[in-house]
Amino acid sequence: MSILSRLNRDMRRDHGGIAVFTTICTIVLLAIIGLVLDGGGKLRATERADALALEAARAGGQAIDPGAAITGAAIRVDPQAATAAAYAYLNRAGVSGRVSTSEDSTQVTVTVTETYETKFLPVVGIGSMSVTGHGTATLLHGADQPE
Secondary structure, eight states, X not given: XXXXXXXXXXXXXXXXXXXXXXXXXXXXXXXXXXXXXXXXXXXXXXXXXXXXXXHHHHHHHTOBOXXXXXXXXXXXXXXXXXXXXXXXXXXXXXXXXXEEEOTTSOEEEEEEEEEEEOXXXXXXXXXXXXXXXXXXXXXXXXXXSOO
């Protein structure tokens, strides 16, 4: 058997192998692209949740206790007013979360929980991912401020 006839025979047996390889590579590349895009989307959603939590904490931190501030006794938040202000900010932003104040009323902490709706991962059964953002506002006054 000549080399040409053997090569011809081998090429006929391999007919269509490239199409299967190309199909598999295309599916794998699309999966990787989907993971990168949805991973980036989740990262952006987490950054947004962090930003909203920080802003809500700042809004709550502005609700200081006027009685203690005017007399100069202390600068601290009114826990009820701070909580209400932070929740009002979250409601305006259209997100849900938890708000708490420290025991000494010098910190307001907000945790925001949102859901990121995936774009490509529903193909494998992942339609959404939970994201969480955290933010804390700390009241500083006079000598308490860092230099």
